[in-house]
Structures are given as C-alpha cells and as structure tokens.
Amino acid sequence: MTSTESTTRPTGRLETFRMPDAGEGLTEADIIGWRVAVGDTVTVNQVIVEIETAKAAVELPCPYAGRVHQLLAEPGATVEVGTPIITIDTGTDTGTAPAGDHGAVVEGGPVNGAAAETGSKIGEVTADGRIATLVGYVPAGRSGGRRARRAAPTGAAAPASRAPAAPVSSPPPVPAEPEPPAAHATHAAPLATPPVRKLAKDLGIDLHAVAPSRADGVISREDVEHAAAARTRPAAGPDREPAPPAARASTRPDDGSREYRIAVTGVRKATAAAMVASAFTAPHVTEFLTVDVTPMMQLRERLRTRREFADAPPTPLALTARAVCLAARRTPEINSVYEAGTDGPDQILVKRDVHLGIAAATDRGLIVPVIRDADAMGLADLARALQELTATARAGRTSLAQLTGGTFTITNVGVFGVDTGTPIINPGQSAILALGAIRDAPWVVDGELAVRKVCQLALSFDHRVIDGQQGSQFLADIGALLADPGLALAF
Known part of the structure; x- marks a missing residue:
C-alpha cells in the first residue's frame, strides 16, 4: 500500500x-x-x-x-x-x-x-x-x-x-x-451535526444542496425536512424501467481487451457470501402463481387521484407489499427464522412485526433496505416509504441501520421486463417473494376469452420452517388480494 x-x-x-x-x-x-x-x-x-x-x-x-x-x-x-x-x-x-x-x-x-x-x-x-x-x-x-x-x-x-x-x-x-x-475552503463539507447528517441520508437529501437557515451556516433538522418536502418526484421509482446501461457507471475498460476482471469487494462480496450460505443451508422450495391483476391496476388508477397519494402514487410494488403484510397475519410462520440450537434443541423464532426488505439494484451491487413495521402502515404510508427508500438507494446513501433487521423480502424483477424467477432467501429470513412484470395476456373471464393484466408471482421459502400447505396458503392469499383488492376487508 x-x-x-x-x-x-x-x-x-x-x-x-x-x-x-x-x-x-x-x-x-x-x-x-x-x-x-x-x-x-x-x-x-x-x-x-x-x-x-x-x-x-x-x-x-x-x-x-x-x-x-x-x-x-x-x-x-x-x-x-x-x-x-x-x-x-x-x-x-x-x-x-x-x-x-x-x-x-x-x-x-x-x-x-x-x-x-x-x-x-x-x-x-x-x-x-x-x-x-x-x-x-x-x-x-x-x-x-x-x-x-x-x-x-x-x-x-x-x-x-x-x-x-x-x-x-x-x-x-x-x-x-x-x-x-467566501472565506470557507471550497472542499469543506456542509456544516451539520451527525443526527442531521443521518436524517439527510435516510431521506436521500444531498446536504450540499441544502441552504442553511441559521446565521452560522449550520444545517438544521428543519432545513433538511424542508428540502425533503420540496424535493421533486424522483425520475425513477421501484416500478419504472431502470436507467439504461449507458447512464450507469461502467467498469468496462476501454483498452480494447476481449475480457476483463471485476474485483469482488464491498457489497458484492457480502452478497455473494450471503447467497451461498443461504442456498446451501436452507432447503429452498419455490412455488409459482399467475394472477389476473386487472382489478388491482384499476384500483391503482382510482387511488392516484386521491389527495393522500399526491406525493407518492400507489405502485404495483406498494400494493403487493400491502398484500404481503395482510397475508402474513394468516400465516405468521412466513415471518420467522430457523435458529440452530447450541445448548438446546433447534427453534423457529416467529416475529410479530413485519420488517419488509425491498431488493434494490444499485451501481455497487444488490442491497436490501428495510421498511420497519411495514405491517402497521397503510397503503399511502407504504407508498411514501418505498419512494424514499428507492431514491436513497439509487443515490447510494442507504445507511447501515436501513439494511438490517428485515424479516421478509420482496424482489421486483418486473421492472426489468422479467416474468418471474426463483429468488434466494436472505439469511436471517424464511421467505422471499418475486414480483414479475405485468403484461397484457389472454385470460378466461366468465367463460369468455379476454385481454387482461396478468402477473406472475414466485415464492421461495425455507422448508425447515414453512410446510408446503403454509407456503401455498400464503402465496394464494397474496394472489387473491391482488386479483380482488376488496378481500382486504376480510383479512
């Protein structure tokens, strides 16, 4: 060195x-x-x-x-x-x-x-x-x-x-x-206390762009909150198409070589180790379900005009996240983890609160920031939390605290135009749901062929913790809620 x-x-x-x-x-x-x-x-x-x-x-x-x-x-x-x-x-x-x-x-x-x-x-x-x-x-x-x-x-x-x-x-x-x-050095960082810096990171606010209201030039919590409130809607969200490859930082050398190497470090190194550990520790079972989500998309259009969704319109991911939280009430084992005993027998730790992880692709690799107590949120709060989480992740400002404590994960592969996949469970959890692309497809409705909005879901779960009946019931509940959002009143 x-x-x-x-x-x-x-x-x-x-x-x-x-x-x-x-x-x-x-x-x-x-x-x-x-x-x-x-x-x-x-x-x-x-x-x-x-x-x-x-x-x-x-x-x-x-x-x-x-x-x-x-x-x-x-x-x-x-x-x-x-x-x-x-x-x-x-x-x-x-x-x-x-x-x-x-x-x-x-x-x-x-x-x-x-x-x-x-x-x-x-x-x-x-x-x-x-x-x-x-x-x-x-x-x-x-x-x-x-x-x-x-x-x-x-x-x-x-x-x-x-x-x-x-x-x-x-x-x-x-x-x-x-x-x-003018007396300050041009390279000096914005003046703010550590709690204010953390708040700015959590909200995805660049302190360099925040004008301090105090006479000494120190950025306050109120300054950050005002900047967050005035921030325009981000250009890319969890349900929009990702930026084209040319717009992202490239690791490809321009020396004309026919092959090159990428160092496995940082987030990518940790992700690789976690996925290997999960794949070879938890016995994965993956089930698939194709759902007519036309009613969900119709509900989404109606909700977009409501005042509570003005800042963060409801997305298919937000609606799916709400369905996951509701379905977890009927199958609490889905929100648990298998713990190998040291001095005693193995145990299954069932967690009452749903801390929802959302898989996000960033320039530095795959990360899974967490929305804490997602089951206690309404749809409007979930939509706002997802929008802030996405903006923070894309800006590379996700804090360590936001990456820990997840109990269930959703990976939205549909934003890449992918129908479905077999997701790998995050260590410390027992299940993960993949949300596929929503496409127009032929579907039989009341005995007649029609063009409907169709989506594929894939649920991977740890078979040590979740039996086939429990996993199937959970996936069926999610599908039912997306196909008929009114059923939420019965959950």
Whole structure:
C-alpha cells in the first residue's frame, strides 16, 4: 500500500485515525474516495473519506482538527478495521482542540474516548450509559477534562485554537460573527451535526444542496425536512424501467481487451457470501402463481387521484407489499427464522412485526433496505416509504441501520421486463417473494376469452420452517388480494 505524505514538517502532534468498525462487527472496508488532500485544513466532524463496507457506502468524519499530513490508503484499497488510514498534524496554528476534548489519541490508540476509557466499540453502549460514537464523545463524569464550553457572549468570538469539539448530541458552538461563505475552503463539507447528517441520508437529501437557515451556516433538522418536502418526484421509482446501461457507471475498460476482471469487494462480496450460505443451508422450495391483476391496476388508477397519494402514487410494488403484510397475519410462520440450537434443541423464532426488505439494484451491487413495521402502515404510508427508500438507494446513501433487521423480502424483477424467477432467501429470513412484470395476456373471464393484466408471482421459502400447505396458503392469499383488492376487508 502506498501513501501520500506532506513535504512539510509537522508543526504539532501527529494524530492517527484508524479505520473504525462502522457497525455490526465488520472486519474491513474499501476506500471509495478521499474528500481531502495532503495539506488541506480539516475540522472536527468534517467528512474526510467515503468507504464501502459489506453493507453500504459510509462517510467518515474526522475526529481531529488540523492539517492533513499523510494519506495512508489509496482509493480502491481494502483496509482492515484498526488499520491507520490518515494522519493529521494538530499544530497550534490550525485551530485544533486538545485530544482530551474529543477522545482522540496518538499513534495506535483507540479511535475515540469511549473506546479508550471503557473498552466499548463504536456504536456500543458504554459503562456510563451513552453510545460510543466516532467523534465528539466524552464519557460523563470524566476526570481531568475541561468543562463544557459555554457559548461566547454577544460580540465576543471564541478563539479558534481553543474551541473544543461539540458533543454529537448538540450542534457546534455558534460564533457571534460567522465568516462569510467566501472565506470557507471550497472542499469543506456542509456544516451539520451527525443526527442531521443521518436524517439527510435516510431521506436521500444531498446536504450540499441544502441552504442553511441559521446565521452560522449550520444545517438544521428543519432545513433538511424542508428540502425533503420540496424535493421533486424522483425520475425513477421501484416500478419504472431502470436507467439504461449507458447512464450507469461502467467498469468496462476501454483498452480494447476481449475480457476483463471485476474485483469482488464491498457489497458484492457480502452478497455473494450471503447467497451461498443461504442456498446451501436452507432447503429452498419455490412455488409459482399467475394472477389476473386487472382489478388491482384499476384500483391503482382510482387511488392516484386521491389527495393522500399526491406525493407518492400507489405502485404495483406498494400494493403487493400491502398484500404481503395482510397475508402474513394468516400465516405468521412466513415471518420467522430457523435458529440452530447450541445448548438446546433447534427453534423457529416467529416475529410479530413485519420488517419488509425491498431488493434494490444499485451501481455497487444488490442491497436490501428495510421498511420497519411495514405491517402497521397503510397503503399511502407504504407508498411514501418505498419512494424514499428507492431514491436513497439509487443515490447510494442507504445507511447501515436501513439494511438490517428485515424479516421478509420482496424482489421486483418486473421492472426489468422479467416474468418471474426463483429468488434466494436472505439469511436471517424464511421467505422471499418475486414480483414479475405485468403484461397484457389472454385470460378466461366468465367463460369468455379476454385481454387482461396478468402477473406472475414466485415464492421461495425455507422448508425447515414453512410446510408446503403454509407456503401455498400464503402465496394464494397474496394472489387473491391482488386479483380482488376488496378481500382486504376480510383479512
């Protein structure tokens, strides 16, 4: 691994930032790209690098203030958790805060104060009951540290060289006389607290496009919510045709070679391992059903004119998702998982809440973001959740939290013009439904041949958990609800 190093001597202490565990015990991540270069001035919580884990793309904020001294990992490199990736020169002339204020340590120590003093990993609950975060965390009751800095009185700006890092739970201090926009570096990330950044990611909002309403230029939660409300309807949704191949990022080399290789890393690597584990662990059974969905499509057209669907029109995927949630009430085993016993017998864990995973194809590979408590949502809420989920996934901003906890998955292969398939169950679940393309086809209605809207469904399920009768009943219920949406009143 090569590195890029500053040619100037450090003016202060060199701080080393190591690749953190971005969540769920991940062991490695790929460097997608640096947001800073050697010699750039950085501040605490400024995004400095984007990485790709086995789950999703993640932006890492800097835990130090100073100047970039050395980049220790190149874009495209796979880096193990705990490996140094950047060093920061925290000279006194760069506006740095002492390491004691933001939990950073020198050359090889933990990446935050929580880990240093309590042994907790990032994201875990520490001994004092708080959550260890990447930056801006100081355990409560810590001895030897400075007290929380009070906001400077009106007309007195706090010296930059003594400003401590703000806790994650509160916005950074507000200077009395903020610098004009022209004084900021062009590469600086938008100013926002971590909770606001997470909200923006969940809503698929690019913070660079959000105008802050506060005088200090910090983007607030209200700014993000207003941007989400004003956002135009995305050009592509879960039930529209995908972008043509030419519009997507291509990995094909242009050197005229007749073959080329694609590295299996990040999301693609995790997906491959999960599919192999599932295919060779759970005994798959796949059943198929062809349904006349003409009544569903007619209902969709009527609902499109209603006010509650103005922002997110009902799609066939949304209607199918609602049918899945209703059918799961009559076959709760479909929403369960097989658990191999260690000290006792094997068990089937049946889950009462339906956390619905929606398979989404992205430039980085297949991901399955989750709509939590989908069974508690009405059709309008499901339609909005699906629209936001799709926009976030296509923008590559799906958070780690959105990719975990699913209990049942739908894969909409119909958007690619495919009639059906034999989907593989996601690990940790017991069933997956494939929704095929809706086509005009000849169909017998009341003894007469007619042209109808027809769709094929495919349900794969774990035969250790779900018997043939249960799987067939669940699939038949979904088909009945799509063929006659009025039956929902009986479920």
